[in-house]
Amino acid sequence: MLKGTDLVVGxxxxxxxxxxxxxxxxxxxxxxxxxxxxxRGAGTVFGHRLSGDEDxxxxxxxxxxxxxxxxxxxxxxENLGFTLRMLGRSFDPRSVNVALTAVGLGxxxxxxxxxxxxxxxxxxxxxxxxxxxxxxxLLDEPYSSLDPEGAEIVTAMLSDVRSQGGAAIVITHxxxxxxxxxxxxxxxxxxxIVPWTPGVLVPE
Amino acid sequence: xxxxxxxxxxxRRSKAGFNGVVFMAATTLLMFGFAxxxxxxxxxxxxxxLLWLTVLLSGVLAFNRSYELEIEAGALDALLLxxxxxxxxxxxxxxxNLAFVILVELITVPLAGVLYDLPLLTPLPGLVGVLLxxxxxxxxxxxxxxxxxxxxxxxEVLLPLLLFPMLVPLLVAAVGATKAVLAGDPMGYGSAWIxxxxxxxxxxxxxxxxxxDYVIGE
Numbered sequence: 001m002l003k004g005t006d007l008v009v010g011x012x013x014x015x016x017x018x019x020x021x022x023x024x025x026x027x028x029x030x031x032x033x034x035x036x037x038x039x040r041g042a043g044t045v046f047g048h049r050l051s052g053d054e055d056x057x058x059x060x061x062x063x064x065x066x067x068x069x070x071x072x073x074x075x076x077x078e079n080l081g082f083t084l085r086m087l088g089r090s091f092d093p094r095s096v097n098v099a100l101t102a103v104g105l106g107x108x109x110x111x112x113x114x115x116x117x118x119x120x121x122x123x124x125x126x127x128x129x130x131x132x133x134x135x136x137x138l139l140d141e142p143y144s145s146l147d148p149e150g151a152e153i154v155t156a157m158l159s160d161v162r163s164q165g166g167a168a169i170v171i172t173h174x175x176x177x178x179x180x181x182x183x184x185x186x187x188x189x190x191x192x193i194v195p196w197t198p199g200v201l202v203p204e
Numbered sequence: 205x206x207x208x209x210x211x212x213x214x215x216r217r218s219k220a221g222f223n224g225v226v227f228m229a230a231t232t233l234l235m236f237g238f239a240x241x242x243x244x245x246x247x248x249x250x251x252x253x254l255l256w257l258t259v260l261l262s263g264v265l266a267f268n269r270s271y272e273l274e275i276e277a278g279a280l281d282a283l284l285l286x287x288x289x290x291x292x293x294x295x296x297x298x299x300x301n302l303a304f305v306i307l308v309e310l311i312t313v314p315l316a317g318v319l320y321d322l323p324l325l326t327p328l329p330g331l332v333g334v335l336l337x338x339x340x341x342x343x344x345x346x347x348x349x350x351x352x353x354x355x356x357x358x359x360e361v362l363l364p365l366l367l368f369p370m371l372v373p374l375l376v377a378a379v380g381a382t383k384a385v386l387a388g389d390p391m392g393y394g395s396a397w398i399x400x401x402x403x404x405x406x407x408x409x410x411x412x413x414x415x416x417d418y419v420i421g422e
Contacts, residue, residue, distance in 0.1 A: 035281055035421075059287030067278020073214040085206035086286045112217075128282075 005041075005193050007186070009136075014158055014168045016178035018196055019188035025171045026065070028188065029138045032169070033063045045136060059087070062134030064142050068125035072114035076105055076124055079113060083131050095131075103127040103153050118145040126153055137161050137168035143177065155181055207283075207296025212303060214273060221269045222304065229262040229312045237319050244321050251320040252382035256375055258312060260342060263305050264364055267346040270297050271354035280354070284421065294347065294416040302343045309335060322386060330385040330394070337401040338378035341408060345370055348412040352419045377401045 005028060009015055019025050030036045032045060034054040042049065048056040070079055080099055081091040100106050103123040108116070113124060122145045129137070142154045158168050158181055172178050178185050178196075187196040215221055236254045240246050274280040283293055313335065317324040324331065349366045353359040377400040384394030 030281075033281075033285060035284060037421075055287055055289060058285050061285060063281065063285060065278070065281060067281075069277060069279040069282035071210065071214060071273070071277045071279065073217045074210065078213070082206055082210050085209075086283075088288075 005188075005191070007193055009167045009169065011165045011167060012162050013184065014162055014170065014182045016182035016185045016196075017169055017171045017188065018173070018175065018178060018185065023188040024191050025188050026140055029063065029065075029140055029169065029171065032136075033061050033138055034058055035063075060135045061138060062129045062132045062136070063138045063140075064125055064129055065140045066144075068121045069128065070113050070116075070121050070124055073112060075110050075112050076100055076116075076127075077109040079124060080127060080131055083128050087132070099127045099130050100124075102130060104149065119147060119150055122146055123150055123153065126150075126157060130157065134161070135164075135166040137166065137170075139168065139170045141171055141173070143172065143174065151177075205296065205299070207293060208299035208303070211270065211273065211297065211300035215300075215304065221266060222307070225262045225265050225304075225308055226311055228265060229258050229308055230315060232258045232261055233312065233316055233319055247320040248322060248386075251316060251322055252379045252386060254320070255313065255316045256338065256378050256382065258316070259305065259309060259339070260368070260371060260375065262308060262312075263301075263342060263346055264367065266301055266304050266308075267343075267350035267367075268353075268360055268363055270301055270347065271350050271359075275354065290417045290420055291413050293420065294351070294413060297351070298343060298347045301347050302339065305339055305343055306336075309339065327385045327388065330389075331382065334378065334381040334385055334398065334401070337398065337405060338374060338381070341374045341401065341405045342371060344405065344408050344412055345374075348408075348416065348419065351416065354420075374401065374404050377404065 005024075007015075007028075017025050017028070027036065031038050031050065032043070034050060034057050037051060042051070044050065045057045046060060050057070071082070074082065077093070077096050077100065080096045084091055084096070097106060097109060100109050103126050105120065105123055105127065108120065113121060116124065122142075126142075137158065139154070143151050146154065158170070161168050170178070170181065175185075185196040186193050188194075233254065236250075236258070237247060240250055240254075271280070274283060284290065286292075313331075314324065316322060346363075346367055349370070350359075350363055353362040353366060356362055377397045381394055381397035381401060384397060389395075
């Protein structure tokens with residue numbers, strides 16, 4: 001349960017969010033993504049209210065959760081094509097190929113994702129995020145299932161969003177990586193956001 | 205349309221849902237026939253009701269599967285994050301389920317014609333109209349309640365519990381209209397049932413589209 005969570009995220013800022021299991025990290029991200037309604041309090045994303053202006057926020061947010069939102073009976077290219085159509089854009093094979101190549105899946109564009117490994121599915125989920133072109137990235141354990149090359153893709157994506165004036169919040173249990181990628185590291189403790197102190201909440 | 209395309213493509217490639225539903229429908233028709241016995245008159249009298257019961261019972265399998273696709277893929281949250289409201293999700297699912305159930309009916313209705321010795325050719329235009337009206341109402345409510353049940357673990361049990369009571373008026377009207385059409389409508393009752401079906405469709409299409417946002421979100 002979140003209690004009095006006060007958080008301000010500026011443009012171009014990457015925040016790493018740490019905390020014990022069950023501390024509310026995923027809940028916080030889902031509220032910011034408008035998937036959950038807060039029972040009390042108020043928040044804005046890009047100046048739009050979380051309760052009332054949800055549609056103005058959606059479409060500007062890219063959420064990568066524990067699952068990858070990949071349809072197993074569609075090919076990699078079709079999965080991205082579906083995302084493009086849902087965004088109101090036409091299916092452009094060239095841009096789909098660019099997105100897949102950027103995550104190392106160019107050679108698997110026409111393969112059904114049912115046969116993909118966990119790491120490949122995670123990469124495809126990242127390609128989907130690229131296609132969304134979000135202003136706010138909400139990443140929940142983005143490095144899970146990824147090899148070092150895949151982890152580089154996440155880091156590059158964070159850098160791209162930052163350089164375009166967007167922002168990112170990354171949930172991770174890897175404190176060293178948190179310090180590498182983030183401008184600010186915070187933690188959730190008993191439902192409240194607190195400054196992170198190395199070794200206090202999350203053992204190194 | 206993107207969602208309808210995605211659902212139908214997935215179903216076409218996996219075939220797991222369609223084959224299962226058609227088998228269920230065919231078996232149900234057959235078992236009903238065995239239960240009623242070999243008397244052709246009894247079978248013809250009961251045929252309209254048996255046909256619609258078969259469509260309803262087998263259609264429920266399709267509705268559950270519709271949102272299971274999203275949950276298995278971990279994609280429901282991603283769908284909810286697209287801008288433009290949630291009604292396109294409902295529209296896409298509705299279209300896909302409608303196509304699916306109509307395809308099942310294309311197999312089931314001729315099969316019922318054979319099993320129950322029904323004259324289908326003469327009343328075909330009227331029969332098609334009644335089937336379409338009844339199917340639209342059935343699929344509208346089925347798609348809606350399947351969304352409501354999708355986040356619950358016992359959704360396979362919950363969906364029929366929620367859906368079937370709401371379908372009673374549609375079932376009564378559809379069976380009445382189908383009986384009238386198959387018999388040539390000698391008493392002129394058919395149009396009253398058809399008007400009721402149309403009203404049911406209009407009311408519930410409007411109600412489900414207006415309230416879908418509250419049903420699909422957490």
